[in-house]
Amino acid sequence: MSWWLFATFLVLLQATSYPPPYPRKGVTKLLENERVVVWDVSWPKGEPSLMHRHQFDMTGIFYWPGDRIITSLDGAKRSVSTKKGQILWLPKGVTHVEEGTSADSLRAVMIELKGDGPSGPIAQSIDAEAFSSGVSQLDNDRVTVSTYNRASSRTGRHFHRRDTVVVFTAKRAARAIFVRAGVVHDDERLAPEDNVTVFELK
Helix, strand or coil: CCCCHHHHHHHHHHHHHHCCCCCCEEEEEECCCCEEEEEECCCCCCCCCCCCCCCCEEEEEEEEEEEEEEEEEEEEEEEEEEHHHHHHHCCCEEEEEEEECCCCCCCEEEECCCCCCCCCCCCCCCEEEEECCCCEEEECEEEEEEEECCCCCCCCCCECCCCCEEEEEEEEEEEEEEEECCCCCCCCCCCCEEEEEEEECC
């Protein structure tokens, strides 16, 4: 076997040795299209996941606090306590086991970003103003994440420059919508208790 074939074999073996993180117990799919898979995730106490490998870059928001133990591929364990509102960025390839340790389970909305890099359109519109979000929480080459600020953000008719996942969370519940770049629409309908996080895809 040539060196190139052997190297290719090793890469393929590494990529297929472990299952993906989702679906699993405590996880519900909220939406999927050609750009993202969005999951509502909880970590039930005392129920470890399988050792799994994240096949996509992933972002998200923890919307209910809690604790878990993360076991890495080499067997090392670490305890993690996560606050409500914390934003996640996880590059693809991370391999680990997760186990909830809180009686009231940690909860999050996780967004798997398909593809290997920026690929989305940047839209313009003459029919409405661009959406303006609130405080920026994360900005890298795959996504810009902002918390929606009702006081400072534009209200009424608007469009999003990029494909966007809008996540609504309230206490222990979450939902998500996908808005195509350039689509003109009215404000997302918010319940008074909703917290809104905007994930603009690059």
